[in-house]
Amino acid sequence: MFSIPLGSLVPEYIKKFEPYVPSKPDQELMKMYGCERLYRLNNNENPLGPPPASQEIIRQLWPPKAGIYPSGDIYYMRYRLAEKFNMHPDQFLFGNGANEVIAFVIKAFCQEGDNIITADKTFAVYEWVATFSGFEARLVPLRDFGFDDAGMLDQIDERTKILFVCNPNNPTGTYWNEDTLRNFLDVIGGRQIVVVDEAYCEFVEKEDYPDGMKLVEEYPNLVVFRTFSKMYGLAGLRIGYLAGNLEVVDIIRRTCVVYSVNTVAQDTALAAIDDDDHVRRTRDLVRTEKAYLNAELDLLGLETQSGEGCYIMIKLPMSDTLAYRKLMSEGVMIRSMTGFRFPNWIRVSIGKHEAMEAFADALRKILAR
Amino acid sequence: MKNYMERTSLDARINPIFTALVTSFAEQSAKAFGLDHAGALKLTLACEEIFTYLCGIDKGDKPVTIEAKNGLYFVQVKILFDVAHFDPRAFNLTAKVSLDDESGLEDMGLLIASRSVDRFSINHDAREGTGVVLIKERTYPEITWAESTAVKPLKGFTITAPDPEALKLFAHQTVSTYSDNPYPPDFRFPGKLVDMVASGEYKALIATDNYGAIGGGVIWRWRIARKKIVECAGPYIFGQPPESGIAEKLMDALIGAIAKTEAICLINEYASPELPKQYFEPLGLVDYYGPDGTFVPWCLYYRLLKEDVGSQVWAHPELEDFLKIQYKSLSFARKIVLTSYGGEARPPHSVFASQFVRTQRVVTLRPVWDGIDVSVNLSRHVQILKNEDIQTIFLEIDLGHAWQANLVPALRENGFTPRLILPYAGRADIVVFQYREGM
Numbered sequence: 001m002f003s004i005p006l007g008s009l010v011p012e013y014i015k016k017f018e019p020y021v022p023s024k025p026d027q028e029l030m031k032m033y034g035c036e037r038l039y040r041l042n043n044n045e046n047p048l049g050p051p052p053a054s055q056e057i058i059r060q061l062w063p064p065k066a067g068i069y070p071s072g073d074i075y076y077m078r079y080r081l082a083e084k085f086n087m088h089p090d091q092f093l094f095g096n097g098a099n100e101v102i103a104f105v106i107k108a109f110c111q112e113g114d115n116i117i118t119a120d121k122t123f124a125v126y127e128w129v130a131t132f133s134g135f136e137a138r139l140v141p142l143r144d145f146g147f148d149d150a151g152m153l154d155q156i157d158e159r160t161k162i163l164f165v166c167n168p169n170n171p172t173g174t175y176w177n178e179d180t181l182r183n184f185l186d187v188i189g190g191r192q193i194v195v196v197d198e199a200y201c202e203f204v205e206k207e208d209y210p211d212g213m214k215l216v217e218e219y220p221n222l223v224v225f226r227t228f229s230k231m232y233g234l235a236g237l238r239i240g241y242l243a244g245n246l247e248v249v250d251i252i253r254r255t256c257v258v259y260s261v262n263t264v265a266q267d268t269a270l271a272a273i274d275d276d277d278h279v280r281r282t283r284d285l286v287r288t289e290k291a292y293l294n295a296e297l298d299l300l301g302l303e304t305q306s307g308e309g310c311y312i313m314i315k316l317p318m319s320d321t322l323a324y325r326k327l328m329s330e331g332v333m334i335r336s337m338t339g340f341r342f343p344n345w346i347r348v349s350i351g352k353h354e355a356m357e358a359f360a361d362a363l364r365k366i367l368a369r
Numbered sequence: 370m371k372n373y374m375e376r377t378s379l380d381a382r383i384n385p386i387f388t389a390l391v392t393s394f395a396e397q398s399a400k401a402f403g404l405d406h407a408g409a410l411k412l413t414l415a416c417e418e419i420f421t422y423l424c425g426i427d428k429g430d431k432p433v434t435i436e437a438k439n440g441l442y443f444v445q446v447k448i449l450f451d452v453a454h455f456d457p458r459a460f461n462l463t464a465k466v467s468l469d470d471e472s473g474l475e476d477m478g479l480l481i482a483s484r485s486v487d488r489f490s491i492n493h494d495a496r497e498g499t500g501v502v503l504i505k506e507r508t509y510p511e512i513t514w515a516e517s518t519a520v521k522p523l524k525g526f527t528i529t530a531p532d533p534e535a536l537k538l539f540a541h542q543t544v545s546t547y548s549d550n551p552y553p554p555d556f557r558f559p560g561k562l563v564d565m566v567a568s569g570e571y572k573a574l575i576a577t578d579n580y581g582a583i584g585g586g587v588i589w590r591w592r593i594a595r596k597k598i599v600e601c602a603g604p605y606i607f608g609q610p611p612e613s614g615i616a617e618k619l620m621d622a623l624i625g626a627i628a629k630t631e632a633i634c635l636i637n638e639y640a641s642p643e644l645p646k647q648y649f650e651p652l653g654l655v656d657y658y659g660p661d662g663t664f665v666p667w668c669l670y671y672r673l674l675k676e677d678v679g680s681q682v683w684a685h686p687e688l689e690d691f692l693k694i695q696y697k698s699l700s701f702a703r704k705i706v707l708t709s710y711g712g713e714a715r716p717p718h719s720v721f722a723s724q725f726v727r728t729q730r731v732v733t734l735r736p737v738w739d740g741i742d743v744s745v746n747l748s749r750h751v752q753i754l755k756n757e758d759i760q761t762i763f764l765e766i767d768l769g770h771a772w773q774a775n776l777v778p779a780l781r782e783n784g785f786t787p788r789l790i791l792p793y794a795g796r797a798d799i800v801v802f803q804y805r806e807g808m
Binding site for chain 2: 018021023024028029031032033034120124127316317318319321322324325326328329335336338339340341343344
């Protein structure tokens with residue numbers, strides 16, 4: 001048998017990179033932790049699931065369709081989005097979840113020695129993809145739980161290619177209003193690509209929250225990310241996209257993996273995109289349950305960070321990874337925040353009332369021990 | 370700054386005709402890398418003992434590589450030899466001990482070598498190969514006085530990595546403020562601490578105001594050869610009220626610095642009274658023995674840095690109850706799979722790797738190879754270590770290897786009792802046993 005010379009084959013930046021370990025399937029975790037039911041409140045999934053029309057497509061799936069390649073460039077969906085946002089179909093690019101389009105953008109613009117800029121406590125995948133691709137990720141500390149626009153601008157140098165802004169931010173729920181975003185884009189003046197990740201935009205009801213799609217025409221260096229994993233409940237099918245200036249998207253398309261979005265994902269997303277009632281019902285649920293949970297957390301005297309989005313951050317008087325294990329034993333799965341550089345904080349996704357009650361009860365129990 | 374991490378290497382054969390070359394290489398490398406004359410000679414002596422020992426047990430003229438490395442505050446010599454013809458038995462610390470003739474102890478090259486250096490280990494690993502590691506540290510002036518410098522409560526502070534002068538001041542303040550509390554012995558040698566940080570072994574953060582006054586600090590490092598574990602000390606706080614939040618901010622910064630690394634677990638073996646307990650869980654107690662035989666119970670604190678995804682461990686029935694209690698207390702999800710010998714054939718000779726830390730009179734044994742003689746072999750190790758006046762003896766088994774789990778009866782027979790679990794520290798969790806006389 002050959003011995004593989006991994007020491008010389010593997011780049012240094014890969015050796016240093018720590019792979020992400022996803023959680024085991026629910027059934028395995030329930031066996032391990034000895035619980036009979038498990039409320040998943042760790043991934044900000046929509047408790048209502050996909051809209052009804054999407055659910056019907058899944059139920060009616062014609063099995064032979066699984067043997068046929070999907071549309072390689074997500075044809076119908078792009079045309080539908082173009083109509084919806086009054087843009088050209090070629091201004092959209094899809095990926096196997098928004099995670100994949102992050103990689104497309106970084107690959108398209110960065111080369112050896114380049115850097116990207118984002119926040120230190122935000123969605124981790126911008127930093128990960130840059131790092132395991134061999135590029136520097138410059139991390140600017142949050143200011144009052146929000147992205148620090150001035151701090152990010154200060155970090156720009158001649159090798160900066162992309163700035164990532166998560167709006168609203170996961171996990172803190174803070175957001176830049178339209179004035180802040182416009183000012184940021186004005187100062188940058190088109191010299192770098194600015195990515196605004198709007199994964200949770202459909203949850204935001206604030207008047208001053210900017211719609212990135214409307215700014216693309218005005219700012220050609222702006223790239224907007226959106227996903228069907230959150231509001232549209234299609235996380236298990238993996239479909240997300242980016243939108244931007246025609247020329248910019250044409251460049252990004254060169255790094256894009258075609259056929260990575262499956263047929264069911266395309267069909268269900270197409271059925272979901274116009275379901276405003278689903279959006280309304282989800283917002284109502286999130287608003288109601290967030291208020292309930294915040295009240296419960298107030299009673300427990302816990303510090304919280306509750307902004308936009310379908311999640312709340314809670315500071316605990318114990319290690320968050322210990323809280324994760326104890327809550328798992330009670331049948332509730334949350335996200336520990338050490339990995340987001342928020343030690344002793346947890347993030348809980350907003351779920352149905354039964355799940356929120358179960359979480360509040362479990363939290364009371366573990367804090368009382 | 371010195372060009373640390375320089376390396377030199379020598380390829381030779383295991384044959385006495387190379388002895389002078391090997392010793393000359395070791396001595397000249399040690400001197401070139403900054404050891405003083407006495408230190409270089411001690412390292413050379415250790416190297417010579419090992420090489421002579423190898424020549425004595427192996428007449429095959431096999432290849433050997435000697436590597437010297439400048440670690441800035443230490444010089445390391447690693448002696449690597451042909452793993453293809455590895456005879457595991459020969460690399461027990463006890464290889465030449467006769468229980469009937471204790472005078473034989475004096476002839477042991479491995480032990481003599483271990484006495485001449487500050488750290489010494491014998492390892493055999495399928496990937497790392499077989500080798501002996503000798504580490505001799507440079508000599509640094511020790512703090513002879515520790516005048517307490519009063520620090521007023523800071524009006525504001527930032528957490529920052531200290532420059533060398535601030536680091537030395539931090540060491541002085543720690544020694545003067547914490548005279549009755551544990552801190553790593555390295556703090557007593559501020560210059561060494563500076564070199565340890567410069568070499569990348571330690572990381573440090575301090576809380577300072579605009580005028581450079583230090584309100585506190587913390588240090589940490591990756592546990593050698595165990596990249597999954599980071600060990601920290603402190604936080605050390607100087608004259609700052611609890612409401613300053615300095616201890617918490619230092620912990621936040623430390624954890625933030627390692628949160629996205631390969632580290633799975635953070636351990637604090639030198640917790641100060643100001644340790645914010647909400648950041649840690651007590652892992653358990655071990656005992657450290659002094660030269661007079663008295664022992665001090667020592668609490669280890671830890672926190673997991675990742676979400677526990679659960680795992681499976683092997684366990685001998687004699688360890689099952691201990692594991693169940695520990696896992697329940699620590700809230701870890703573990704599937705305990707029992708294992709024991711069923712009469713299957715076993716190799717004749719077991720091997721234990723030994724890691725000495727002479728400055729702290731501590732030895733950690735790790736099983737490398739299973740063998741029928743494991744209980745006798747362990748008994749010999751204990752005897753030798755006691756003769757070396759080393760009372761603090763740990764033994765770690767990795768529950769990811771069924772054969773290691775099966776060593777438990779032999780450990781019990783020889784006075785080792787399980788003390789605590791290091792989650793995820795090996796292929797699976799590691800159980801730390803400690804030797805106790807009369808147990």
